[in-house]
Amino acid sequence: MLSYDEEEGILWLHPVFAAITKQVPDGKQSIIVTIDDCDCEDCDQDRGPVDMVSTLLIHLPTDAGIAIQRLSAKEARALGNVLVDYANDLLDFNEALDDER
Numbered sequence: 001m002l003s004y005d006e007e008e009g010i011l012w013l014h015p016v017f018a019a020i021t022k023q024v025p026d027g028k029q030s031i032i033v034t035i036d037d038c039d040c041e042d043c044d045q046d047r048g049p050v051d052m053v054s055t056l057l058i059h060l061p062t063d064a065g066i067a068i069q070r071l072s073a074k075e076a077r078a079l080g081n082v083l084v085d086y087a088n089d090l091l092d093f094n095e096a097l098d099d100e101r
């Protein structure tokens, strides 16, 4: 079930799945977002009882390894909508500042 709080430009998303970290020796420093639709043995094991093609994975590089957060489609949509809204607010705000200069 989707669980989040939002107030004054801050979103607290409470995902169903816990984040994990993995050590990736040659990991690139890229944020990766993907639909979990891989049927290889490793992905099957990571997914456990979760249905394939039912969640998204966000890979976030950190100094402690790659943080991997699994999100339901509704969680991902809530996060994505907020990212777009906040980014548009920032762009609008900065454009208004530029117009004043």
Ligand SMILES: [Zn+2]
Binding pocket: 038, 039, 040, 041, 042, 043, 044
């Ligand atoms: Zn895989």
